[in-house]
Ligand code: SAM
């Protein structure tokens with residue numbers, strides 16, 4: 001067996017006791033079970049398991065932390081992968097160990113006939129977790145079709161419960177439509193997750209209100225530290241509310257939350273309040289979790305990135321459209337992953353004084369560096 005290849009879990013468990021220890025190994029913080037399939041690993045023994053598929057770079061909001069500019073350079077339409085091309089690439093990723101797929105964007109619900117793609121992906125038994133991240137604006141109208149197509153679960157981004165703040169943060173006040181989308185989807189899917197980017201002086205006084213809002217809808221809220229990625233040209237360290245500061249604010253209202261101990265490579269650290277309500281914090285900026293990172297990202301035009309902070313990617317569209325055989329593309333993916341050394345957020349933290357990652361001029365020259373192209 002090659003040094004960077006090991007057998008992939010046939011089953012996996014997120015809780016203790018599902019299968020005996022003898023048949024399980026540790027993989028990051030997660031226990032996996034040795035079984036039939038191949039898993040490829042990077043230089044730091046991180047498996048390739050999690051694929052974030054951006055289906056469009058376009059968006060109907062302009063969040064200040066993601067798309068703060070007036071004008072953007074969009075990916076050429078003819079470069080966007082067709083659904084069949086996406087499925088071909090996904091099949092190759094599944095062969096190499098991926099079992100979690102998340103659809104994202106831009107705003108994924110802007111991609112025409114998205115439910116058709118969801119149906120195709122949902123039919124792939126090797127995808128154990130098929131999720132979608134949306135800003136929620138178009139969700140009320142699409143939730144039923146997504147559910148019918150077989151989507152497993154949803155995350156909705158929601159940063160504030162105030163109309164005026166929503167308009168300031170996202171340039172348009174779509175709060176009512178997002179709330180309707182959350183209510184509809186929570187009913188159809190039996191719950192969902194809500195992601196909130198917390199920014200000092202903008203919404204850091206809303207943590208408790210958002211937890212209460214989520215509790216009433218069976219929605220687990222996850223607070224995300226503001227990141228200095230891609231198009232976040234207005235980022236500065238003093239606007240970041242750290243995990244510790246968020247916990248302090250939540251403790252003030254509810255008492256100390258109990259950390260939930262779990263085996264998972266998921267980025268959120270989860271906590272339980274005394275009444276049982278669970279919330280999460282994604283401390284990407286102050287406590288990066290690169291050591292466990294099994295994620296990679298495929299843009300809508302087929303560029304494959306190994307890290308949110310990576311400035312270079314692999315052009316899988318070009319290889320696919322050149323007529324390469326599936327085995328050739330799989331071999332390329334494997335060799336790129338096995339050389340992966342990315343630890344973008346850890347490197348940024350170690351680097352000390354920070355400013356936005358990429359200049360506006362450079363973003364304009366290469367839209368692939370944008371968060372809304374990468375998919376977050
Ligand atoms: N448009 C969809 C949405 O907003 O949910 C999906 C794409 S968006 C790029 C995915 C996630 O990235 C969102 O939850 C968003 O809040 C997050 N995000 C974007 N820029 C960020 C930043 N600078 N720091 C932290 N999270 C960010």
Ligand code: SF4
Nearest residue numbers: 059061063066106135
């Ligand atoms: Fe659009 Fe999502 Fe970026 Fe906001 S975070 S601008 S909704 S892509």
Ligand code: SF4
Nearest residue numbers: 290293307308344345
């Ligand atoms: Fe993974 Fe890169 Fe994020 Fe670290 S910074 S967790 S390596 S995507």
